[in-house]
Amino acid sequence: MAKGRDSGMPPVELWETFFDPEGIFDALGCLSLRGDAVELGCGYGTFTIPMAARVSGTVYALDIDPIMVSATAARACNASVPNIVVEQRDFVTAGSGRPAGSAGLVMLFNILHIEDPVSLLREAHRILRDGGTAAVIHWRHDIDTPRGPPLDIRPSAEQCRAWAEKAALRWRSGPHLPNSPWHWGMLLDKVPTPLRQSEGKDARALNVPPAPRSSILQFPRMRLRP
Numbered sequence: 503m504a505k506g507r508d509s510g511m512p513p514v515e516l517w518e519t520f521f522d523p524e525g526i527f528d529a530l531g532c533l534s535l536r537g538d539a540v541e542l543g544c545g546y547g548t549f550t551i552p553m554a555a556r557v558s559g560t561v562y563a564l565d566i567d568p569i570m571v572s573a574t575a576a577r578a579c580n581a582s583v584p585n586i587v588v589e590q591r592d593f594v595t596a597g598s599g600r601p602a603g604s605a606g607l608v609m610l611f612n613i614l615h616i617e618d619p620v621s622l623l624r625e626a627h628r629i630l631r632d633g634g635t636a637a638v639i640h641w642r643h644d645i646d647t648p649r650g651p652p653l654d655i656r657p658s659a660e661q662c663r664a665w666a667e668k669a670a671l672r673w674r675s676g677p678h679l680p681n682s683p684w685h686w687g688m689l690l691d692k693v694p695t696p697l698r699q700s701e702g703k704d705a706r707a708l709n710v711p712p713a714p715r716s717s718i719l720q721f722p723r724m725r726l727r728p
């Protein structure tokens with residue numbers, strides 16, 4: 503078991519006073535998402551359940567801690583949310599297990615203080631499709647906060663951006679998160695790899711359709727599973 507450092511959770515009643523998940527998703531522009539989302543470290547499902555209403559596909563919620571996995575699964579079941587798959591998994595030693603290029607969104611919420619954040623961001627990059635988005639939130643370290651990892655391991659937004667760029671993710675924005683005063687948020691894009699000219703020719707010769715444009719955060723059209 504290789505739980506990331508300082509990843510223990512207080513009781514759910516306390517944890518969920520710290521943020522406004524719906525407000526965070528609204529601020530991040532995650533209003534409606536075509537395809538699947540993956541959550542690396544789902545905890546109590548604080549963000550899993552609200553995200554499930556915003557995706558047309560499935561939310562894959564991964565956590566190493568069986569108590570967190572049961573809590574999230576029980577919540578999904580009680581709320582009769584069908585499009586959540588919860589898996590007990592150590593994503594540090596075993597990866598996410600999701601296929602390459604399969605996700606429109608990867609959520610990395612309160613997790614990038616782990617020992618090797620760049621490897622986790624690389625895993626996010628691997629499973630995102632071209633044009634897909636990684637969303638990050640974390641505790642601020644410029645103010646006193648009621649919880650959060652010790653300051654010496656708590657990354658700033660600038661630090662996370664630099665790590666993300668090492669993992670080939672491109673910073674898009676860092677919106678203010680209303681009603682979540684102790685957190686900052688960030689969106690990172692997986693930029694499609696441009697075809698080399700010769701590859702482009704081959705693709706045209708084979709009549710391969712061009713890669714779809716970014717289809718991840720489609721604000722006006724909401725297509726949810728019935």
Ligand SMILES: C[S@@+](CC[C@H](N)C(=O)[O-])C[C@H]1O[C@@H](n2cnc3c(N)ncnc32)[C@H](O)[C@@H]1O
Nearest residue numbers: 505506509543545565566567592593594611612
């Ligand atoms: C601080 S909590 C954040 C939970 C959730 N993202 C949230 O913000 O409400 C971090 C979570 O990551 C999980 N975690 C830590 N290391 C992990 C690992 N190696 N593999 C899978 N989950 C891990 C912990 O069990 C914990 O539930």
